Amino acid sequence: MRAFSDLRFSPxxxxxxxxxxxxxxxxxxxxILNLMIISLFFGAQAMVFDFTAGFIGIINFGFAAFLxxxxxxxxxxxxxxxxxxxxxxxxxxxxxxxxxxxxxxxxLRLSGIFATVMSWxxxxxxxxxxxxxxxxxxxSLGLSVPPLLEAAERRPLxxxxxxxxxxIYAVLRAITRSRVGLAFRAIGDNIEAxxxxxxxxxxxxxxNFTISCFFAGLLGGFYAHFVGILTPEIMxxxxxxxxxxxxxxxxxxxLWGGLAAAFLxxxxxxxxxxxxxxxxxxxxLLLIAVMIYVxxxxxxxxxxxxxxx
Amino acid sequence: MDGWxxxxxxxxxxxxxxxxALMALGLSLVFxxxxxxxxxxxxxxxxxxxFAYFAFFTLGSTPMVAILLAGAAGFAAGALIEKALFGxxxxxxxxxxxxxxFLVTIGLSFVLQNGALALWGANFRGITGYWSGSLRxxxxxxxxxxxxxxxxxxxxxxxxxWLFLGRTRTGRAIRAVAQDETGAxxxxxEPNRIRNLAFALSTMLAAIAGGxxxxxxxAHPAMGSEALFKSWFVVILSGLGSVGAAIPGGFLVGILxxxxxxxxxxxxxxxxxxxxxxxxxxxxxxxxxxxxxRGIWER
Amino acid sequence: MLEVExxxxxxxxxxxxxxxxxxxxxxxxxxxLGPNGAxxxxxxxxxxxxxxxxxxxxxxxxxxxxxxxxxxxSRAGIRxxxxxxxxxxxxxxxxxxxxGAYTLRHRKRIDERMEMAFALFPVLKERRKxxxxxxxxxxxxxxxxxxxxxxxxxxxxxxxxxxxxxPRIMMSVFEALQSMNRQGMTVVLVEQNVNATLSxxxxxxxxxxxxxxxxxxxxxxxxxxxxxxxxLGLS
Numbered sequence: 001m002r003a004f005s006d007l008r009f010s011p012x013x014x015x016x017x018x019x020x021x022x023x024x025x026x027x028x029x030x031x032i033l034n035l036m037i038i039s040l041f042f043g044a045q046a047m048v049f050d051f052t053a054g055f056i057g058i059i060n061f062g063f064a065a066f067l068x069x070x071x072x073x074x075x076x077x078x079x080x081x082x083x084x085x086x087x088x089x090x091x092x093x094x095x096x097x098x099x100x101x102x103x104x105x106x107x108l109r110l111s112g113i114f115a116t117v118m119s120w121x122x123x124x125x126x127x128x129x130x131x132x133x134x135x136x137x138x139x140s141l142g143l144s145v146p147p148l149l150e151a152a153e154r155r156p157l158x159x160x161x162x163x164x165x166x167x168i169y170a171v172l173r174a175i176t177r178s179r180v181g182l183a184f185r186a187i188g189d190n191i192e193a194x195x196x197x198x199x200x201x202x203x204x205x206x207x208n209f210t211i212s213c214f215f216a217g218l219l220g221g222f223y224a225h226f227v228g229i230l231t232p233e234i235m236x237x238x239x240x241x242x243x244x245x246x247x248x249x250x251x252x253x254x255l256w257g258g259l260a261a262a263f264l265x266x267x268x269x270x271x272x273x274x275x276x277x278x279x280x281x282x283x284x285l286l287l288i289a290v291m292i293y294v295x296x297x298x299x300x301x302x303x304x305x306x307x308x309x
Numbered sequence: 310m311d312g313w314x315x316x317x318x319x320x321x322x323x324x325x326x327x328x329x330a331l332m333a334l335g336l337s338l339v340f341x342x343x344x345x346x347x348x349x350x351x352x353x354x355x356x357x358x359x360f361a362y363f364a365f366f367t368l369g370s371t372p373m374v375a376i377l378l379a380g381a382a383g384f385a386a387g388a389l390i391e392k393a394l395f396g397x398x399x400x401x402x403x404x405x406x407x408x409x410x411f412l413v414t415i416g417l418s419f420v421l422q423n424g425a426l427a428l429w430g431a432n433f434r435g436i437t438g439y440w441s442g443s444l445r446x447x448x449x450x451x452x453x454x455x456x457x458x459x460x461x462x463x464x465x466x467x468x469x470x471w472l473f474l475g476r477t478r479t480g481r482a483i484r485a486v487a488q489d490e491t492g493a494x495x496x497x498x499e500p501n502r503i504r505n506l507a508f509a510l511s512t513m514l515a516a517i518a519g520g521x522x523x524x525x526x527x528a529h530p531a532m533g534s535e536a537l538f539k540s541w542f543v544v545i546l547s548g549l550g551s552v553g554a555a556i557p558g559g560f561l562v563g564i565l566x567x568x569x570x571x572x573x574x575x576x577x578x579x580x581x582x583x584x585x586x587x588x589x590x591x592x593x594x595x596x597x598x599x600x601x602x603r604g605i606w607e608r
Numbered sequence: 609m610l611e612v613e614x615x616x617x618x619x620x621x622x623x624x625x626x627x628x629x630x631x632x633x634x635x636x637x638x639x640x641l642g643p644n645g646a647x648x649x650x651x652x653x654x655x656x657x658x659x660x661x662x663x664x665x666x667x668x669x670x671x672x673x674x675x676x677x678x679x680x681x682s683r684a685g686i687r688x689x690x691x692x693x694x695x696x697x698x699x700x701x702x703x704x705x706x707x708g709a710y711t712l713r714h715r716k717r718i719d720e721r722m723e724m725a726f727a728l729f730p731v732l733k734e735r736r737k738x739x740x741x742x743x744x745x746x747x748x749x750x751x752x753x754x755x756x757x758x759x760x761x762x763x764x765x766x767x768x769x770x771x772x773x774x775p776r777i778m779m780s781v782f783e784a785l786q787s788m789n790r791q792g793m794t795v796v797l798v799e800q801n802v803n804a805t806l807s808x809x810x811x812x813x814x815x816x817x818x819x820x821x822x823x824x825x826x827x828x829x830x831x832x833x834x835x836x837x838x839x840l841g842l843s
Contacts, residue, residue: 059408113407118587118590120541125583241419281420284419287413287415491678494678494679495682495688495756496682496707496756497710
């Protein structure tokens with residue numbers, strides 16, 4: 001792939017990574033470490049989601065289902081085929097990537113909102129399949145998944161997720177900064193103009209979906225072995241919306257915005273326990289407020305401030 | 310398979326279809342007139358069920374009044390929300406309108422659904438029935454009155470709405486704004502007010518649907534999700550170009566789904582439905598009954 | 609009735625009108641002439657409220673139209689017919705006309721106006737059940753005019769009605785405008801066809817590159833050498 005021209009991290013990203021590494025070593029509190037894992041997990045999802053929504057301008061509304069697909073494939077291959085969870089994750093990623101590619105093919109003739117609805121339908125199909133194929137997945141009863149690590153301590157698990165998240169960030173960032181990324185943005189801005197300039201929207205859309213669903217599946221694989229019990233609920237649309245909200249609050253098209261938003265929003269909700277009950281209400285209100293008043297999200301605002309200064 | 314069972318399935322399908330048609334009509338209206346992909350549509354169905362429940366159970370109204378109150382509350386909620394949310398978005402203007410409003414409706418759906426959860430809890434609020442008794446058809450068939458009434462209300466609402474849109478001054482104005490907003494404004498029609506009205510009407514239709522089926526589908530906060538999916542399913546299948554197409558589309562889906570559920574089992578029926586729609590969209594991306602003219606009314 | 613003073617306007621930073629002033633008295637038939645791209649349509653759009661001016665004012669019957677929405681300006685009694693008529697293509701001729709009468713309340717008056725519209729353009733009566741999208745170019749123009757007339761506007765702004773029309777149809781459209789004017793309606797006509805326009809208008813303004821360069825009674829303008837050379841093909 002000619003895309004990997006720039007696999008380095010930018011200074012702020014390196015700083016953030018360093019910060020996370022240091023925090024991972026210094027912090028002893030299991031509770032906080034767990035929070036960090038969750039934030040990182042959601043932040044990584046937001047990045048992957050943004051890779052599609054913020055660049056080619058299509059909202060993959062079945063996102064959670066691709067993550068769940070990766071989760072189930074990983075879990076089942078660990079259970080049935082005896083694969084190590086570390087390998088099984090990548091198998092999950094692969095399958096999710098393929099299904100993502102198929103979904104892209106399905107939606108090629110559809111524009112904007114129709115593609116969104118179609119990807120939503122695909123997600124719902126995956127969800128209902130996971131629920132229906134009880135002999136395979138145990139449906140809503142829950143599938144018991146071999147853990148990633150024997151110990152239940154959070155720190156090693158955090159350091160299991162961190163390289164994955166870092167890898168995802170590095171790869172996505174490299175792609176978005178390459179000619180492929182330019183093509184993505186061109187399609188997202190004005191698909192007709194892109195086509196007129198010789199960019200084949202279908203090819204790039206397929207590429208984008210495959211990559212983002214691949215990484216969604218990877219994260220799903222991690223999730224399965226991290227949480228230990230898998231139910232189809234992970235594929236629910238509300239989960240996609242949570243990720244979507246983070247991505248948009250952070251700023252679409254920024255990649256890192258969602259990660260930052262996750263680290264802001266999730267711990268805050270945890271510490272304000274009473275709010276947790278109406279967490280989703282607040283997500284909704286935040287999303288509405290952001291779309292109406294700050295459509296560029298945090299990252300966008302930051303960029304604008306930097307330009308003014 | 311005996312004749313009566315078949316007939317019973319058909320009637321159930323018809324009832325479902327009427328409900329779907331009503332919901333899809335509302336959704337079509339919003340998307341066709343205001344160009345908003347409404348993903349909170351199911352929540353207004355849910356609110357309608359709750360309003361009807363409170364009116365019927367708590368206030369002790371008669372069934373008709375309860376359902377009408379639910380409709381009125383749905384209308385009011387829609388009017389307020391449209392003004393508060395989409396007015397400012399419109400001022401912002403721009404190319405991202407469809408996506409932005411989509412996201413706002415997602416947020417709205419979250420707020421409404423979880424707000425309902427916080428306010429009223431997750432318990433199902435059902436009623437045993439609006440009307441007692443059944444309708445006898447022939448010597449061995451009887452349908453509970455509630456189902457008949459539910460169906461009748463759905464049909465009545467659809468008919469009333471059809472006539473409203475087709476034959477009244479305001480209905481014409483709504484269609485005009487959908488087809489050519491500038492042209493409508495140049496004739497003295499206020500597009501913002503019409504849009505607000507269209508949105509409020511769509512939420513009213515959803516609320517009426519929720520209210521009329523209260524005895525069959527008890528109210529609970531998450532009930533909107535399925536209603537949302539079904540509405541979009543019908544609208545995409547029928548084609549977004551026409552409000553009218555949503556009606557036969559709704560009935561078609563209702564009947565096919567009921568039969569599908571019987572033969573495939575309800576668990577597989579979703580997979581089958583979606584596979585079918587994916588196939589259809591592959592060959593007719595604009596839907597089954599689509600047309601080229603981007604008006605919301607077909608003759 | 610209409611006072612436009614020092615109007616400047618443009619699109620996306622490109623200025624089209626520069627310091628334009630015109631006056632139209634009640635009952636007059638005034639023409640706004642000029643070559644393609646002079647800004648004539650822009651001027652009408654600003655008056656109708658479709659475009660915000662960057663400077664200047666528009667007053668109708670003594671009241672300022674500044675900041676009013678197009679629908680409000682319509683309701684004040686101004687009707688604009690755009691070049692493409694903005695018809696409701698998926699609705700019938702009859703429904704389009706009905707919508708023209710949106711601001712009227714009494715059924716009888718609407719029926720009367722409908723009859724008058726049909727009298728003015730008999731072909732519309734023939735095709736009244738047809739969808740507007742199926743009409744020919746000339747018929748669409750007629751429908752656009754008839755629709756705008758339904759509410760008996762005080763001021764009628766017409767943008768290039770003759771564009772794309774066969775001469776015969778163009779003449780009947782012009783005759784219709786003349787008859788409406790005689791019945792008391794004030795007309796501002798934007799046209800490229802100078803000859804025909806000058807024969808029905810009382811006065812005219814010549815707009816070139818966004819500025820008014822000439823104004824006067826039709827008779828006087830006919831004899832103006834600049835007009836004769838540039839627009840009437842005489843020298």
